[in-house]
Amino acid sequence: MTLTAVEHEVTGWAEAVEAYFERGWTDGLPVVPATADAVQAFLEAAGREPGDVVLREATRRRSVTAEKVAINAVMAGCRADYMPVLLAALEAMADPAFTLHGAITSTGGSATLVVVNGPIRQRLGFNAGGNVFGPGWRANATIGRAIRLITLNCLGAQPGLLDRSTQGHPGKYTYCIAELEEESPWEPLHVARGLPRDSSAVTVYAAEGPHNVLSHYGETAEAIVVAIADTMACLGSFSPGESFVVLAPEHVQILARDGWTRTRLREALYASARRTVADLKRGGKLAGAVAPGDDARWVHRGQGPDDIHLVVAGGGAGGHSAFIPSWSRERNSLAVTREIRA
Amino acid sequence: MTIRILDPTVSAEESAGIAVAKRVADLDGKVLGLLHNGKVNGDHLLQQVREQLEARYRLGGLVVIRKSSASRVAEEAILDHLAQKCDVVVTAIGD
Numbered sequence: 001m002t003l004t005a006v007e008h009e010v011t012g013w014a015e016a017v018e019a020y021f022e023r024g025w026t027d028g029l030p031v032v033p034a035t036a037d038a039v040q041a042f043l044e045a046a047g048r049e050p051g052d053v054v055l056r057e058a059t060r061r062r063s064v065t066a067e068k069v070a071i072n073a074v075m076a077g078c079r080a081d082y083m084p085v086l087l088a089a090l091e092a093m094a095d096p097a098f099t100l101h102g103a104i105t106s107t108g109g110s111a112t113l114v115v116v117n118g119p120i121r122q123r124l125g126f127n128a129g130g131n132v133f134g135p136g137w138r139a140n141a142t143i144g145r146a147i148r149l150i151t152l153n154c155l156g157a158q159p160g161l162l163d164r165s166t167q168g169h170p171g172k173y174t175y176c177i178a179e180l181e182e183e184s185p186w187e188p189l190h191v192a193r194g195l196p197r198d199s200s201a202v203t204v205y206a207a208e209g210p211h212n213v214l215s216h217y218g219e220t221a222e223a224i225v226v227a228i229a230d231t232m233a234c235l236g237s238f239s240p241g242e243s244f245v246v247l248a249p250e251h252v253q254i255l256a257r258d259g260w261t262r263t264r265l266r267e268a269l270y271a272s273a274r275r276t277v278a279d280l281k282r283g284g285k286l287a288g289a290v291a292p293g294d295d296a297r298w299v300h301r302g303q304g305p306d307d308i309h310l311v312v313a314g315g316g317a318g319g320h321s322a323f324i325p326s327w328s329r330e331r332n333s334l335a336v337t338r339e340i341r342a
Numbered sequence: 343m344t345i346r347i348l349d350p351t352v353s354a355e356e357s358a359g360i361a362v363a364k365r366v367a368d369l370d371g372k373v374l375g376l377l378h379n380g381k382v383n384g385d386h387l388l389q390q391v392r393e394q395l396e397a398r399y400r401l402g403g404l405v406v407i408r409k410s411s412a413s414r415v416a417e418e419a420i421l422d423h424l425a426q427k428c429d430v431v432v433t434a435i436g437d
Contacts, residue, residue: 005348016345025350033347059415061355071350102413154352287382332413 109165110327118200130315144174384436
């Protein structure tokens with residue numbers, strides 16, 4: 001196996017870590033120095049040749065090979081057996097529906113949310129439970145970080161250069177969760193998106209940060225729906241784009257107990273997550289002055305119930321779900337699901 | 343201990359086979375294309391460009407096109423249309 005990346009010689013491990021900072025090759029945190037031995041091990045684990053093109057970004061004419069993916073994966077702190085997840089996520093990001101160039105450079109400041117489904121969750125040790133968006137789990141942390149390092153190093157989306165995010169959000173360091181399928185009364189995300197139940201899959205989504213939906217005391221499905229829909233209708237993130245709703249186990253158990261199906265929940269959220277044209281104008285979301293009748297004209301979040309993607313994740317205690325708005329305001333970037341071939 | 347670290351970056355590929363269009367000496371009699379990226383105010387910027395150019399040259403015609411999405415590259419059909427109809431094209435991003 002012959003690697004083609006240029007090698008730089010340094011005199012020790014600590015100096016190697018510093019060399020990455022000096023060359024502008026990190027996300028601001030130290031990385032693991034990527035040596036040829038480590039990179040070859042990653043490629044062998046993935047069954048890929050160094051020159052295999054994993055992703056091609058046409059706007060900036062970048063081709064990302066398996067070798068470059070492996071280098072950045074080593075740097076991010078991944079294990080070699082994470083490679084298939086990373087490759088599937090990158091292939092999903094290359095789907096034209098994702099609009100990769102716009103998603104990683106826009107002032108909107110999105111990060112690529114990666115949702116993992118299927119048996120690979122246990123095999124690689126993904127966290128789908130407590131603190132699911134937080135630290136402490138190598139697979140979640142390093143796969144999300146590898147996506148960011150590839151975005152920085154291989155796709156030219158350097159902050160202030162091609163990445164023109166006005167603010168961005170912390171998910172731009174890492175943003176990878178798994179679904180807690182075992183706690184869901186419903187079919188998991190990858191099955192809802194057409195894959196077999198026993199397959200493993202990633203879904204990528206150009207996303208804002210998670211908005212907490214605290215609903216502790218209603219203890220009915222209706223109360224939970226009111227709280228989630230109200231969060232989805234918040235003016236700041238309001239758009240006709242897609243939505244991810246990450247349901248806490250406690251919330252989804254109440255929904256199931258009260259007889260709610262996935263379909264009913266999506267329909268109810270779509271029906272309730274709406275604003276008047278007057279509100280959208282007052283908040284600067286639409287141009288123009290409020291006109292007679294605008295208070296009675298309603299606009300929904302998304303284009304229909306199918307634009308609301310449901311995932312179950314989080315700890316066993318606590319009525320905290322999350323709404324994750326799309327970066328895309330309309331149909332410019334859509335969630336994409338790919339099977340993991342491992 | 344010597345360590346060799348591998349370059350993690352990717353550079354843009356050369357745009358092989360794409361030649362730069364021949365430059366025009368002036369715009370008298372030329373057809374001007376204006377490609378608006380679809381964002382708010384991009385049209386105002388292009389309108390300013392148009393007025394400035396019209397004050398200086400006797401343009402032979404004008405083609406104005408708005409992209410359907412600022413986030414996506416212009417469709418082939420739009421680029422073909424501009425290439426066929428226009429001598430020069432100005433594009434602008436507004437936000």
